[in-house]
Amino acid sequence: MNKLIIKNLKHTYSDGQADVHVLKGVNATFESGKMYAIVGESGSGKTTLLSLIAALDNVQSGDIKYNDQSIKEIGEQKFRLKYSNIVFQSFNLIKYMTARENVEVALDFAGKPRTEAEQVLKSVGISKEEGGRLVQKLSGGQQQRVAIARAIASDTPIVVADEPTGNLDEDTEAKILGIFHDLATKKKKIVILVTHSKKVAGHAHAIVYKMRGGVLAK
Amino acid sequence: MFKNMLKRSWLSTIRKPSRTIILILILFVMANMLLATIAIKNSVNSSMQYAKDKIGGVVYLSTDIDKIRAQAEAQIEEGSEGEPVSFTMPTISEELAKGLADSTYIKDYTYSLSTTANASGFTVVETSENQRERQFADAFKNARDQMNSAEEEYNTARDSFNRSNANSGGGGMPSFNFNLNMDIGDPTLTRGDTTVQGINSFDFVSGVEDGSITIFDGTGFNETTENGAVISKELADANSLSVGGELKLKTTADETEQTYTIIGIYQATTENFNYNTVYTNITGAKKLLSAEQLADLNVENVHYYLNSAGEKAAFLAEAAGKYPTLSDDGLKLDIDDSSYQTMVGPIENVGSFANTIMWVVMVAAVVIITLIVAINIKDRRYEMGVLLSLGARRTNILGQIFLELVIVGTIGFFTSLGTSQILAEKMGDDLLQQQIASSQETTNASGTTTLAPTGRGMNAGRGTGTVMMMGGQGSAAQEPIEEIDVRAGTTEYTTLFGAGYLILIIAMVLPSINILRYQPKTILTSKE
Numbered sequence: 001m002n003k004l005i006i007k008n009l010k011h012t013y014s015d016g017q018a019d020v021h022v023l024k025g026v027n028a029t030f031e032s033g034k035m036y037a038i039v040g041e042s043g044s045g046k047t048t049l050l051s052l053i054a055a056l057d058n059v060q061s062g063d064i065k066y067n068d069q070s071i072k073e074i075g076e077q078k079f080r081l082k083y084s085n086i087v088f089q090s091f092n093l094i095k096y097m098t099a100r101e102n103v104e105v106a107l108d109f110a111g112k113p114r115t116e117a118e119q120v121l122k123s124v125g126i127s128k129e130e131g132g133r134l135v136q137k138l139s140g141g142q143q144q145r146v147a148i149a150r151a152i153a154s155d156t157p158i159v160v161a162d163e164p165t166g167n168l169d170e171d172t173e174a175k176i177l178g179i180f181h182d183l184a185t186k187k188k189k190i191v192i193l194v195t196h197s198k199k200v201a202g203h204a205h206a207i208v209y210k211m212r213g214g215v216l217a218k
Numbered sequence: 219m220f221k222n223m224l225k226r227s228w229l230s231t232i233r234k235p236s237r238t239i240i241l242i243l244i245l246f247v248m249a250n251m252l253l254a255t256i257a258i259k260n261s262v263n264s265s266m267q268y269a270k271d272k273i274g275g276v277v278y279l280s281t282d283i284d285k286i287r288a289q290a291e292a293q294i295e296e297g298s299e300g301e302p303v304s305f306t307m308p309t310i311s312e313e314l315a316k317g318l319a320d321s322t323y324i325k326d327y328t329y330s331l332s333t334t335a336n337a338s339g340f341t342v343v344e345t346s347e348n349q350r351e352r353q354f355a356d357a358f359k360n361a362r363d364q365m366n367s368a369e370e371e372y373n374t375a376r377d378s379f380n381r382s383n384a385n386s387g388g389g390g391m392p393s394f395n396f397n398l399n400m401d402i403g404d405p406t407l408t409r410g411d412t413t414v415q416g417i418n419s420f421d422f423v424s425g426v427e428d429g430s431i432t433i434f435d436g437t438g439f440n441e442t443t444e445n446g447a448v449i450s451k452e453l454a455d456a457n458s459l460s461v462g463g464e465l466k467l468k469t470t471a472d473e474t475e476q477t478y479t480i481i482g483i484y485q486a487t488t489e490n491f492n493y494n495t496v497y498t499n500i501t502g503a504k505k506l507l508s509a510e511q512l513a514d515l516n517v518e519n520v521h522y523y524l525n526s527a528g529e530k531a532a533f534l535a536e537a538a539g540k541y542p543t544l545s546d547d548g549l550k551l552d553i554d555d556s557s558y559q560t561m562v563g564p565i566e567n568v569g570s571f572a573n574t575i576m577w578v579v580m581v582a583a584v585v586i587i588t589l590i591v592a593i594n595i596k597d598r599r600y601e602m603g604v605l606l607s608l609g610a611r612r613t614n615i616l617g618q619i620f621l622e623l624v625i626v627g628t629i630g631f632f633t634s635l636g637t638s639q640i641l642a643e644k645m646g647d648d649l650l651q652q653q654i655a656s657s658q659e660t661t662n663a664s665g666t667t668t669l670a671p672t673g674r675g676m677n678a679g680r681g682t683g684t685v686m687m688m689g690g691q692g693s694a695a696q697e698p699i700e701e702i703d704v705r706a707g708t709t710e711y712t713t714l715f716g717a718g719y720l721i722l723i724i725a726m727v728l729p730s731i732n733i734l735r736y737q738p739k740t741i742l743t744s745k746e
Contacts, residue, residue, distance in 0.1 A: 056607055056739035080738075081609025092604045092742065096233035108222035109609045154609070 002032040002067055002157050004053070004190050006216075009062035011048055022048050024214030025062070032157060035184040035191040037201045040211030046194040047089075049211065050160050053192060054086040055079040066158070081109060085151040087161035091143045093135040099146040100131040103153050110154030117153065124149045124179055141172035148179055152187075159183055160192045165200055177203055223614060227621035238626055241590060245630030245718070248583040253634055253714045254642035255576035257706040261646065262569030265702050267528070269561045275527030275553055277534070279318065279520040281308050282550040289548075308548035309516035317540065318551075319522060323533040328422035329520040334410035335467035335496075335506045338475050340457040342411045343450070343493045351409070410470045413495045416503020420448055422521070423497055425488060436461035436482035439499050447478035447502065451485045452493035459483075465496065471508040478502060527558045564653035565702055571649050580721060587623075587725035595619070595729045602733055603741035612734045619730055623722040631718050639706050646704040 011023035022045040030036055040046050051057045052064060055076040064071050071079050085106075093102050103117040121131045124145040135143055144164060151159055161180065165173040177200060184191040195201060201208050209216045231238050286307070312329070319327040417423055420438025425431035439446040447465050454460060465478045478498060486493070504512060524533060530553045537544065537551055544551070595602070602615055733741060 051739045054607065056742070057737050076737075077606075077609060077611060080607060086607055088604075088607075088742070092600055092607075094601050094604065097229060101229060104222075105226065105605070106608050108219075108226075109605075109614075150608070 002188075002190065004030040004158060005063075005065045006030075006049075006053075007063045007065070009049070009052065009059070009064065011045070011052065011057075011060050013048075021214060023052075023062075026214075026216045028209060028216050030158075030190045030192060032190050033184055033188045035181055035203070035206050036193065036209060037203065037206040038192065038194045038209045038211055038216070039196060039198075039201045042196070044211040045214055046211050047162055049216070050086065050162050050192065050194050053158065054084045054160050056086065081154070081156075083156050084158040084160065085154060085156045087144075087147045087151045087159070087164050089163040089166055091135075091147040093143055093146055093150070095136050096134070098132055098134055099126055099138060099142070099149075102135060102146055103131075103149050106150045106153040112154065117149075120149045120153045121146070123152075125175065141168050141176070144168060144172070144176060145179070148176065152183060152189075156189075158190045158192070160194070162194050163196070164193060165195070165197060173197075173199070219614075220617075223618050224621055227618050227625060230618070230622050231625050237590075237594060241587075241623075241626040242630045242633075244583075244586055244590070245627050246633050248579055248586075248721075249631045249634035249714060249718060250638045250641050251579040252576060252583075252717060253638035253706055253710055254645050254704075255572040255579065256710045256713050256717075257638070257642040257704050258572035258646045258649070258702070259569055259576065260710060261702045261704045262565050262572065265565050266562050266569070269527075269558055271526050275524040275530050275558065277522045277524060277530065277551050277553050279310055279315065279522070279549060279551055281310075282545070282548050285545070285550070286548050310518065310520055310549065312515050312517050314541065314549075315517050315520045318520075318537055321522075321533060321536055323524055323529040323536065324522050325525045326523040327521060328418055328523075329500075329517040330415055330417040330422075331500065331503050331515065331517050333414050333416075333470075333503060333506050333511075335412050335414050335469055335476075336410040336473075337412050337494075338466035338468045340453075340459065340465070343452045343456050345492050345494060346490045410468075411494065412467060413492055414467065414503055414506055415495060415497050416500045417497065417519075418500055420482070420497055424519070425486065430488045431484050431486045434483045434485040436480070438482055439497070439502075441499055441501075443481065443499055443502075445478050445502060446481035446498060448482035448484055448497040449480055450491075450493040450495065451483050453496075454480070454483045467496070467506060469506050469508065471511070476505045527553075564650060567653045568646065568649040568702070572646075580717065583721050584724050587721065588728060591619070591623070591726050592729035592732075595733055599733060599741050603738045606734075606738040606741065615734060616726070616730050619726050620723065623726055624719065627718055627722050631715055634714075635706075635711065642704045642706060646702055650702060 006026055006028045009023050009026040010021070012019050012021050014020070022043075026045075026049060038046050038049065048057075052059055055071050058076070059071060066074070066079075066083055074083065093099075094105065097105070099121060100117045103120055104114045107114055107116055107120075118128055118131060122128075126142060126145050126149065130138065130142060135146060138146065148161070148164070151161070159180070164180070165176050168176060180191050180193060181203070183189045193200060193206070200206070207218075209218055310329075315327075315329045415423070419440045420426065420433075421440075423431060423438075426438075433448070434451050436448070438448060449459060449465060459465065459480055461480055461483060463480045465480050466475055467478070468475050478496075484497070504515075507515070522533070524530060534551055605615055606612070
């Protein structure tokens with residue numbers, strides 16, 4: 001079993017006027033094959049925690065270890081490439097590319113054949129015809145699926161998602177959550193979702209953490 | 219990896235047509251200007267090299283008057299008041315003149331020695347020069363006669379006064395000696411009536427190259443010609459002398475008679491020319507010198523003809539190595555490149571303008587492309603953040619941006635190959651005609667044949683800049699180059715692509731690094 005362990009993680013940023021201590025000593029353990037939901041109010045530090053798990057930012061204090069190896073030891077760029085991928089709240093798809101091309105970009109960096117793009121898209125419910133469209137011409141739900149496809153294309157053991165169902169209707173939300181659940185249970189990945197949605201947090205298989213006052217608690 | 223990077227770059231290029239077209243247009247214009255200026259510059263360089271090869275260059279060895287003047291002034295300043303200042307005018311020995319000529323940079327050289335002799339068996343021609351000399355001699359004699367006469371009158375008056383005063387018991391009038399018979403050399407006594415110029419070849423006689431002195435009958439001479447002399451047509455006509463006849467001259471030192479064979483008769487068109495000038499080679503001229511004069515022989519008009527004007531610096535360096543005390547001895551080697559300057563003046567300016575335009579275009583291109591890239595990168599911040607979040611290296615992203623620029627640059631550069639030749643020809647022609655017209659205006663304004671270009675002061679300080687002969691061969695008056703063959707070839711294309719891609723690299727580095735130095739989260743957050 002793979003484990004992601006967070007120890008006494010602290011993080012501060014400046015809002016231009018003063019230092020904001022957004023994380024004040026987060027401790028948590030995430031295991032493969034399980035889906036986690038981190039809930040909390042806006043500004044509680046959920047996204048910051050997610051960014052650090054995805055190695056999008058430097059760890060200032062404390063440690064994040066995957067199977068006893070810290071991100072610093074692995075290297076942030078390598079960690080992003082081999083260990084962790086993120087699904088952004090606003091999808092962050094490359095607009096001038098098609099759905100398939102967006103996925104191919106991730107496959108390129110991971111050193112996987114581009115031919116896998118269609119299969120990955122199919123696994124999130126995007127057809128071949130839809131995969132050939134520019135992402136701007138896809139619906140919000142379809143774009144979110146493409147973003148998930150891109151995140152899972154490189155087959156990293158950790159998948160994190162920031163408000164993955166924020167703008168989706170109920171049916172689509174259910175489908176997306178199903179995809180994440182399958183990733184955790186079938187693909188044995190560590191799936192961490194950040195959400196303020198009670199429905200997502202209340203998903204039958206999700207282990208819920210609450211972010212409050214800069215610390216994480218079950 | 220490169221293939222994938224290229225594919226992403228290609229997608230970005232074709233899926234953003236308006237940005238691509240703007241960039242291609244800018245790069246097309248830049249490439250046209252760049253290629254045109256490079257072609258003009260290279261063409262000008264070729265023409266200048268051609269001019270250098272054609273004209274060669276003349277280096278002359280002479281007395282460094284400025285240095286001597288400076289030395290004299292220093293002596294005056296250092297010495298006490300009233301103390302006489304003495305200095306020796308440097309001279310050029312024949313050995314030095316020949317020694318400097320022993321160089322691979324020299325294709326030919328000349329020097330001359332001048333002396334005078336007296337006509338023997340013929341009469342000299344009346345010329346303005348000997349008229350002046352005679353007038354001076356007459357004036358000198360008159361002055362001397364008048365002074366002697368005055369002295370005589372004074373002495374008579376004094377004697378008379380003294381006698382009458384002695385009778386009346388008064389004092390005597392002081393005796394006064396004008397001393398007019400003191401040792402003042404008569405200028406007509408030490409100079410012969412015929413000027414003899416010894417030179418190693420008649421071809422090097424000043425005036426032969428520009429045609430103001432031409433052989434009317436017979437031939438010239440060279441170093442090996444024995445006892446040959448070339449006389450003026452006026453002297454020949456006045457004395458019924460002809461080619462093959464004899465010319466006898468007496469030395470001024472001891473009246474020894476030397477006989478020469480007249481091998482040629484020249485005609486001179488120069489105003490106030492001394493027709494009593496006899497040209498012979500160095501050996502011939504030496505026969506008229508005394509043993510003392512030969513022992514301390516000095517030469518003049520020492521000119522070295524370089525293989526190419528471009529070898530001037532190398533020759534001067536070699537000479538300084540061989541004769542390190544040349545400057546201390548009060549001598550200097552200087553180049554006469556007036557013909558070269560005349561020939562290349564207008565095109566040199568064209569080259570200079572082309573160079574300026576080239577740099578302006580390059581700087582402008584860097585600035586414009588940097589701004590476009592900066593705007594483009596700002597628009598794509600999130601894309602870069604996403605790529606970084608997917609595990610891309612920063613070099614991958616820089617590579618992609620560069621490849622995008624290379625794609626549009628290559629299209630722009632290749633397109634310009636078809637049009638730049640026309641632009642280069644038109645630009646080169648216009649610039650050259652402008653320069654020639656400008657030079658002509660200067661000529662008309664100054665009333666000389668100056669070809670000094672206006673505006674840049676390139677020939678400033680050349681006095682009138684008159685195209686003149688400086689010692690015969692190798693520096694003859696030249697027409698300025700009025701046409702240049704502007705043609706873009708492999709060299710120009712290579713330079714264009716090299717400079718073009720370099721501009722693109724410079725233009726992309728700054729804005730790219732400005733973004734990529736941040737962590738992905740910062741990039742993605744700042745976008746939002």
